[in-house]
Amino acid sequence: MLRDELIAGEQLRETESELRGRWPTGADADFEDAVEFHESLPGHKRFAEVLESADDPLLQPRAGIPRLDDQVELLRYLETEGGADLLPTTIDSYTRDNEYEKAAEGLADARDSGDDTLNGFPAVNHGVDACRDLIRSVDAPVEVRHGTPDARLLAIVTLAGGFQSFEGGPVSYNIPYTKEHDLEETIEHWQFVDRLCGAYTERGVRINREPFGPLTGTLVPPAIAIAVMILEGLLAATQGVRSLTLGYGQVGNVVQDVAALRALRDLGEEYLPDDVVATTVFHEWMGGFPPDEARANGVIGLGGATAALARPDKVITKSPQEFQGVPTREANAAGLRTTRQLVDMMLEQEIVIDGIDEEQEIIERTARSLVETVFSHGDGDVAQGTVAAFESGALDVPFAPSDSAAAAVLPARDDDGRVRVLEWGDLAVPDEVKEVHGARLDQRARTEGRSRSFRMVADDVDAISDGKLIGRPTASDGDTGGPGDGVGPQGGESDAD
Amino acid sequence: MLRDELIAGEQLRETESELRGRWPTGADADFEDAVEFHESLPGHKRFAEVLESADDPLLQPRAGIPRLDDQVELLRYLETEGGADLLPTTIDSYTRDNEYEKAAEGLADARDSGDDTLNGFPAVNHGVDACRDLIRSVDAPVEVRHGTPDARLLAIVTLAGGFQSFEGGPVSYNIPYTKEHDLEETIEHWQFVDRLCGAYTERGVRINREPFGPLTGTLVPPAIAIAVMILEGLLAATQGVRSLTLGYGQVGNVVQDVAALRALRDLGEEYLPDDVVATTVFHEWMGGFPPDEARANGVIGLGGATAALARPDKVITKSPQEFQGVPTREANAAGLRTTRQLVDMMLEQEIVIDGIDEEQEIIERTARSLVETVFSHGDGDVAQGTVAAFESGALDVPFAPSDSAAAAVLPARDDDGRVRVLEWGDLAVPDEVKEVHGARLDQRARTEGRSRSFRMVADDVDAISDGKLIGRPTASDGDTGGPGDGVGPQGGESDAD
Amino acid sequence: MARIGADTHMGQTVILGVIGSDAHVVGITILEQALTAAGFDVENLGVQTAKAEFVSAAAAEDAGAVLVSSLYGHARQDCQGLHEQLAEAGCDAITYIGGNLAVGQNDWAETEQTFRTLGFDRVFDAETDPEAVVASLERDLDMTATEPERASVNT
Amino acid sequence: MARIGADTHMGQTVILGVIGSDAHVVGITILEQALTAAGFDVENLGVQTAKAEFVSAAAAEDAGAVLVSSLYGHARQDCQGLHEQLAEAGCDAITYIGGNLAVGQNDWAETEQTFRTLGFDRVFDAETDPEAVVASLERDLDMTATEPERASVNT
Ligand code: B12
Numbered sequence A, B: 001m002l003r004d005e006l007i008a009g010e011q012l013r014e015t016e017s018e019l020r021g022r023w024p025t026g027a028d029a030d031f032e033d034a035v036e037f038h039e040s041l042p043g044h045k046r047f048a049e050v051l052e053s054a055d056d057p058l059l060q061p062r063a064g065i066p067r068l069d070d071q072v073e074l075l076r077y078l079e080t081e082g083g084a085d086l087l088p089t090t091i092d093s094y095t096r097d098n099e100y101e102k103a104a105e106g107l108a109d110a111r112d113s114g115d116d117t118l119n120g121f122p123a124v125n126h127g128v129d130a131c132r133d134l135i136r137s138v139d140a141p142v143e144v145r146h147g148t149p150d151a152r153l154l155a156i157v158t159l160a161g162g163f164q165s166f167e168g169g170p171v172s173y174n175i176p177y178t179k180e181h182d183l184e185e186t187i188e189h190w191q192f193v194d195r196l197c198g199a200y201t202e203r204g205v206r207i208n209r210e211p212f213g214p215l216t217g218t219l220v221p222p223a224i225a226i227a228v229m230i231l232e233g234l235l236a237a238t239q240g241v242r243s244l245t246l247g248y249g250q251v252g253n254v255v256q257d258v259a260a261l262r263a264l265r266d267l268g269e270e271y272l273p274d275d276v277v278a279t280t281v282f283h284e285w286m287g288g289f290p291p292d293e294a295r296a297n298g299v300i301g302l303g304g305a306t307a308a309l310a311r312p313d314k315v316i317t318k319s320p321q322e323f324q325g326v327p328t329r330e331a332n333a334a335g336l337r338t339t340r341q342l343v344d345m346m347l348e349q350e351i352v353i354d355g356i357d358e359e360q361e362i363i364e365r366t367a368r369s370l371v372e373t374v375f376s377h378g379d380g381d382v383a384q385g386t387v388a389a390f391e392s393g394a395l396d397v398p399f400a401p402s403d404s405a406a407a408a409v410l411p412a413r414d415d416d417g418r419v420r421v422l423e424w425g426d427l428a429v430p431d432e433v434k435e436v437h438g439a440r441l442d443q444r445a446r447t448e449g450r451s452r453s454f455r456m457v458a459d460d461v462d463a464i465s466d467g468k469l470i471g472r473p474t475a476s477d478g479d480t481g482g483p484g485d486g487v488g489p490q491g492g493e494s495d496a497d
Numbered sequence C, D: 001m002a003r004i005g006a007d008t009h010m011g012q013t014v015i016l017g018v019i020g021s022d023a024h025v026v027g028i029t030i031l032e033q034a035l036t037a038a039g040f041d042v043e044n045l046g047v048q049t050a051k052a053e054f055v056s057a058a059a060a061e062d063a064g065a066v067l068v069s070s071l072y073g074h075a076r077q078d079c080q081g082l083h084e085q086l087a088e089a090g091c092d093a094i095t096y097i098g099g100n101l102a103v104g105q106n107d108w109a110e111t112e113q114t115f116r117t118l119g120f121d122r123v124f125d126a127e128t129d130p131e132a133v134v135a136s137l138e139r140d141l142d143m144t145a146t147e148p149e150r151a152s153v154n155t
């Protein structure tokens, strides 16, 4: 039965060897050999060390394309031309689905055609040696970024391949990323991943783990994201992970973002064991971007400015081409440099903003209540509690596509642009908190002269891509019309009839 | 003798008719006819009305190219693709020097070659009808932006041509813009310009006047800029100007910028007559830009964010190509949209920053002392006092190229990035204020382990273009080396030897 | 655009889903809401929906339209053969596809052509306003009612 | 770069100024400071300096180098004939130009060629680090001392 307990060494080895048989490249992933490879890496390629010892926020982009040499070139470009401090390798969707066969086809196709026919780097297909080539060819630490519910084989191959940081977690890579994966099973799979990282850690190779904070990226109430980070952090710590980077995705309201980052840091310290080094990562806006690079630069600008105020350990940058598709390397590097300029210009300034403590207090209260409900749902066992709490809806994520989540929570912005909750579903939150949210949303409803409804949610989802923070009704919206997009009809269809 | 007194109607007419004879196009600038043309303009082309009645900051770019049809096309583009609320027409350098002959050559050259061989729109050469064509062809109010010490003929032609706002002033378009123009004479020339605007105003055509707040654009201490704005505002008010937009150029420290904008607004209200409607304009960073569009977008981002916090009535935007040269229209529009996105995302948020009152207090105290010294230098006459105060150095502008200014004041940033004064020259500032600045600069010197010197100034001048706010010494700087550029040697020379 | 009463499209079932292993759910959530508000009967298959699921749902409901969403960049691969399977199942529904249809910064005209060739009646980019989808569907579904030969275009 | 003692260049007068009606003063202020610190005798003519003033100052001081700055986009027009006038005045100084040398977003190679053709020995863009100017001057002025034929390049 699923329990939040250390996987026995024997079981680890057994599962590992079974998994290594699932795809030919698994055979090369020898643990001892891997430890040796990691030990051969210089200090500036050791992810946990570099991140934990940095004075200022480090910048990291997202980037992954199918072919090895292209990926190396891309990463080098982001390092030299973008000034990235930490590098990523984003994995393709087929690999995330464990469809290595399809990924192989895609990779072959990419090699033949020269096109990027996969949306990421199929690391399992490339195998251990190719990964080591990649690690050797760049000058910064590299993280595996993906979205894989069952990332066990991916972890085996990439960690043996010299990657020192691994993104994801059982909740954050299930709930936003899949429909049918069972949450209980996903937790088991991630316990294996964390245990593997723990095994490296025991041998002195402190693999960094980074739960994916932004979740669905779309108006996620900070407390929900923070609770998930704490839970995944606890599960990872049990398996021996000692370097944890807790994540948070910008919501766009400066006070709320700074408060949330602080709450994340404080609750991380409070809940995680003392022998874990916890750092934080701030993701620039993860929701829908404006379909215009100039406006997108404005969104990135607010991200950089917020990062400078919130001072996370790491910032994941966006590119001005986010709306359109996987960015060119130039656009990706541009996003890094725009962010860097803003962060560096603001970092030396002392800017103290009012009202952060109050917001932090309400975020912490809510997040604590969610974490505690998981404890009680599982009679003290975090693994069991997480499954049970999602089942009951006591823990929930808005816009979650997963069958394992109720997705009954609906967020909307208040009159100040802070993300509040419009529909709570069965979320385990104290009544006083609900009252605060309700009052704020009522205030917005009054300002806008309309009632609280899904229309607000739909309008808010589009707001930033339409150039505003809050999805106010526009003059052109009819009384019974569809969701206003704030800018009026745009874009669209293209048909030749 | 120069006095701050209303120019008599007769003298206005006399000077006007003399000036109209200086260049053939002057003949068409008939005042009565012009009043009629202005009256024919719809409300949304009336500059003062549009600006003064706006709820949110309006955005305006800079833009001027030689040929009329190109300029119209450019302005329309900035309106439709950039979303500019207010339009500019930037005048070329020859016209600014009253070298209409050379401007004519440049214009002919531009027409022949199709190249933009002038750095702006030679409005005097184009004449009244062409200006009216321009005004008719666009859908927003248009301002004349220039840098002309003797702008009398330019004002005659452009105001008759339907422009409703006119930038500049006797100090702000002399001290930063010329070497040899005599300040006393420049004041007389601007009294004429203001009187002409006043004459339109009396007839119901409220011409908006905008003293140029950024001055040399380079680390100008806010109090100096504000004092100049008050003085130019007073001089303009005497001549009957009733719509005044006081300007301020971003220094890059958020607290100082917000404080300065507030001080400008408050002192404007305090010193200017009640019948003047005073508005404010915030210029995005006017100093050296990074030689990289992505980084430039970061600078623009901080400008937009600061504008959203300071809430001026108008924002003058920069383009990501500022470093390189006159921007393409696409880049110009991009600067507008990046700013718009940031402003709109932040405007609905209430962000209250600490310490603004203290900074505002010190800025106001300093600015007041400068304004008062002018009053006393002139025995109560602002015009005389301005000349005398610049002569004595009691009023001064850093990096002023003009022989009329001492340019003895040297600014440098403190440890928080606020602009302070390193060398005061004879600036009329209370000792307590000097002590505050001194203490702050000493603190920086200690942080950097070097003494206060011109090196700091040089480093600060380059800092933003090198990616930082403060010009800290870098590891690569030798003890006796030249000014560090923060990024290391770059750019440069290109020789074929 | 004049709004058409909410009951006009009663009975016109529209199948909606995200194809392949794509999990981007926000777009179809918004679309479902807009279509429902406009009176369509929407069957939302959710994310990560296989081709076969689209086909069987369309056949079972005798759907007027099949709306395929794809954001993650693998749309072309995922839609291969969809129209052949729909035809085999005797389904003559109008088919739309929308979202972010290519990996990377591709040329839209090219992308559009790709999906027209695959058999889609209309191809929508990611800037699509939900109201535009409603308007198109209203047009196309009324059209199929009066001009039945329209269906042959798809088979 | 190893620094050369501050007295090395004593007596080597360098003329510095902004040409035409350009008033951008910050660049030459920084350059003056760097050149002075490096031991050059700098005669700073300031902004809005006419061609003739450059020529008479260079002749009067028997200058080793004439440094022309231009930021505002009219450099080409403003420098027309400068080298001919310098030659007439019997001045064989090294000439540099630097700053923002064209209106708009021009191609640098083309811009550089324009000013080489006008007679400048070196052309510097606006990214120039003052230390690079010092280094070039040190090189070029020492060179003229030992290789006098260098001057003929300019006449
Ligand atoms: C939020 C988001 C996520 C969230 C999704 C959460 C969730 N479960 O929904 C998370 C973070 C989990 C995520 C994951 C991934 N994402 Co994502 N994501 C986005 C983002 C930022 C916004 C999407 C969104 O919600 N928009 C708001 C909604 C309302 O708009 P929409 O989805 O576009 O839908 C509208 C229209 O497109 C249209 N429409 C959509 N479908 C249809 C169908 C029809 C028939 C019609 C008529 C119209 C229509 O109407 C809708 C309503 O207006 C976009 C970039 C962007 N657009 O800014 C990237 C983006 C779509 N993602 C991308 C990628 C690559 C991924 C990943 C593969 C990799 C990764 N980054 O981890 C994974 C994929 C996981 C998976 N298996 O699917 C790429 C796709 C690249 C491409 N196509 O070339 C994008 C463009 C980002 C980028 N620039 O790289 N993502």
Ligand code: B12
Residues within 6 Å of the ligand: B062, B093, B119, B146, B147, B176, B177, B214, B215, B216, B217, B218, B286, B287, B288, B289, B290, B321, B322, B323, B324, B325, B326, B327, B399, B400, B401, B461, B462, D021, D022, D023, D024, D025, D026, D027, D028, D030, D031, D067, D068, D069, D070, D071, D072, D073, D074, D096, D097, D098, D099, D100, D101, D102, D103, D104, D124, D125, D126, D127, D128, D129, D130, D133
């Ligand atoms: C500050 C500034 C102003 C201030 C100048 C105040 C003053 N009196 O100095 C003000 C606001 C008054 C101003 C006015 C104008 N400006 Co202006 N200004 C700038 C800005 C933002 C910074 C210039 C600066 O001080 N840089 C910092 C110093 C340290 O660097 P620098 O000047 O480039 O000098 C360095 C190098 O270029 C090099 N260098 C310079 N000269 C030389 C010479 C030699 C021999 C060598 C070796 C090296 C060298 O070394 C220097 C030290 O590192 C630039 C854009 C930018 N660069 O970001 C525009 C810019 C130069 N201005 C421009 C223009 C058009 C004008 C105006 C005509 C129009 C206007 N906007 O009002 C007027 C001109 C007035 C006039 N008669 O000259 C354009 C020029 C366009 C072009 N060349 O294509 C620019 C590029 C802005 C733009 N993108 O449109 N400006």
